[in-house]
Amino acid sequence: MSATCRKIGRLALAGVPAALLAACASPTFVDRGAGKAERALDFNVVSFEVKDTYRSSPPDCIAVLPLKVRTPADPQAKPEDAAKVRMSLYAHLATQSKRGIRPERIDRVMAEVGADRKALGERLKCSAAIEGEVTEYGNTFLGIYSSVTVGADLKLVRLADGAVLWEGRHVAANRDGSVPLDPVGIAMGVFGAVDNIRDEQVLRVTDDLARRLVSTIPDDKVAALDDPADEPPAKVAAAKGESLPEGERLFRSGDHAGALAAAEKAIAANPDDRDAWLLKGLVLMLDREYEKAEPAILKAAALDRRDVRSLNALGVLNTERGAPDRALAAYRMAIDADRGNGFAWYNTAVLHFNAGEPQEAADAFHGAALAYLKAGDFAKVERALGDLRELSAAGIPVGPKVESIQTALSDLSRRNP
Incomplete structure (x- = not known):
């Protein structure tokens, strides 16, 4: 607990603002579907409801649509703020087993189908989408007191018929400043308040908001890393034709039709263009045209x-x-080709885990963590380490594996303070 929060705790009966008390409280999760309701003394509330429509038919894919901005609000969010919240939601949903759709692809298709949600789902081949609004975003600075808040009111809807599957709302906050008792205290309070409103704090609170809301959407499997296009490309021996870089650019921007046409053009120019065949296959796979994707x-x-x-x-x-x-x-062939292929190690672990083979999963999660350590991708190291800890909590003997990864991370942090 911070010094500010300890001081507030001692002075809570002396008229300290409730908003400042809320900032020191752990989140309170209120499941409205279980008959719970917010109470007057609940601070930092994450309010949510999982509908029966979700439980009867859980979605296997969630697209995060562009979020609206509530007006008026304090602090007032801007469209670029809503985009940051959207990207954070997309990132946290990627840790679930549901398939995700790249925001660039969603925006491209939405521009073509307009407000027709059923057509959007059919084009994206995705059954559900998150929509809603950012209720507040930013900071307030009042002398010795600063407040960083990010809020959202969201719904998960079935795109085929508009049925609501889940609802969630939350205002994440980080507040600082002290309760000054002397001139030195006032000076220190101002310093803490100014430090609190830096952009880094706003992004951290945005992450808190997304993580807490996404945690209330049910998920019962470990998620695979399901987009090989996100992995670093291998070195290409031969120079690419003119159409292939354009196709890759179109693919990244969400223009699947344009990317596919460019890949076909590159293949026509050079039938042995490995990268063109792979691009064609990736586009078709992400469009769920599996029968056509496999031969490519x-x-x-x-x-x-x-x-x-x-x-x-x-x-x-x-x-x-x-x-x-x-x-x-x-994946075994991919690992044999490159022992540092963290993507293949991790997805191998997921397949074993979901097949009820925890020891094999533990071995592969450990391989993934080591591969990502070597690559310097510490976020994915932490993800694999978290999966190992969950296996340990379930009684799987993975203690030495967890310790080896933790030791390696500690060594790296000491070398790079």
């Missing part, structure tokens, strides 16, 4: 049997098609 990805893998991106994509494709044995075989 297999062609890419056949052109270079040690290309980890093609093998990773083949693993994802077979996972999506419900062929875990074939997916595991593809």
